[in-house]
Amino acid sequence: xxxxxxxxxxxxxxxxxxxxxxxxxxxxxxxxxxxxxxxxxxxxxxxxxxxxxxxxxxxxxxxxxxxxxxxxxxxxxxxxxxxxxxxxxxxxxxxxxxxxxxxxxxxxxxxxxxxxxxxxxxxxxxxxxxxxxxxxxxxxxxxxxxxxxxxxxxxxxxxxxxxxxxxxxxxxxxxxxxxxxxxxxxxxxxxxxxxxxxxxxxxxxxxxxxxxxxxxxxxxxxxxxxxx
Ligand code: JQB
Numbered sequence: 001x002x003x004x005x006x007x008x009x010x011x012x013x014x015x016x017x018x019x020x021x022x023x024x025x026x027x028x029x030x031x032x033x034x035x036x037x038x039x040x041x042x043x044x045x046x047x048x049x050x051x052x053x054x055x056x057x058x059x060x061x062x063x064x065x066x067x068x069x070x071x072x073x074x075x076x077x078x079x080x081x082x083x084x085x086x087x088x089x090x091x092x093x094x095x096x097x098x099x100x101x102x103x104x105x106x107x108x109x110x111x112x113x114x115x116x117x118x119x120x121x122x123x124x125x126x127x128x129x130x131x132x133x134x135x136x137x138x139x140x141x142x143x144x145x146x147x148x149x150x151x152x153x154x155x156x157x158x159x160x161x162x163x164x165x166x167x168x169x170x171x172x173x174x175x176x177x178x179x180x181x182x183x184x185x186x187x188x189x190x191x192x193x194x195x196x197x198x199x200x201x202x203x204x205x206x207x208x209x210x211x212x213x214x215x216x217x218x219x220x221x222x223x224x225x226x227x228x
Pocket of ligand 1: 084085109110111112113114132133134135136137138139140141142143145
């Protein structure tokens with residue numbers, strides 16, 4: 001999978017060099033390229049923003065550098081362009097699954113009060129465009145949202161996570177929260193590991209874990225049980 005990111009803060013994405021995703025990049029499974037939007041400006045101050053037409057607080061990202069950056073990264077292979085936005089459809093495990101089947105995703109990370117609307121309209125004339133929100137709260141730009149989405153998507157690409165079974169067992173894929181996990185020692189600060197996990201009775205362990213999942217989900221996230 002190829003992933004391009006357009007941003008005025010490329011250093012934020014240095015964190016994607018580490019861990020499983022870093023390994024997947026070195027192995028060539030994920031081809032991730034970070035582009036500095038300011039490299040597509042032509043003035044001495046590398047300006048990317050300006051005051052909003054119609055007035056109001058804050059600044060808006062000018063369309064010209066965005067046009068040139070997207071011209072550079074879109075290519076001719078039917079990419080999906082994702083603009084992280086508080087006004088987008090809410091990201092989910094289902095969407096991560098869907099996007100993990102894409103060949104090429106471009107993330108356009110806005111800042112300030114957002115990007116001139118004509119950039120989104122122009123891009124939609126040339127590519128598939130989705131506005132996606134990380135959740136119902138406000139952050140200062142698209143970068144942190146793109147990072148979370150990239151990690152959720154890339155780990156579902158075959159070969160990125162070593163043991164594919166660990167993807168099946170975890171939260172949200174099964175529609176339930178995860179059961180609690182324990183490791184050695186068997187007693188720590190007077191707290192014992194539940195005896196059933198040391199019993200060797202695999203049917204009883206599976207039953208106990210399923211009960212913990214259901215009980216936890218009913219208590220913390222009853223909306224997940226209401227059925228999607
Ligand atoms: C600028 C962003 C998010 C991208 C996601 C999420 O645009 C704005 N509007 C109101 C307040 C603040 C901003 C700042 N901003 C580009 C941009 C915010 C994404 C964003 C997001 N995805 N919250 N905020 N879940």
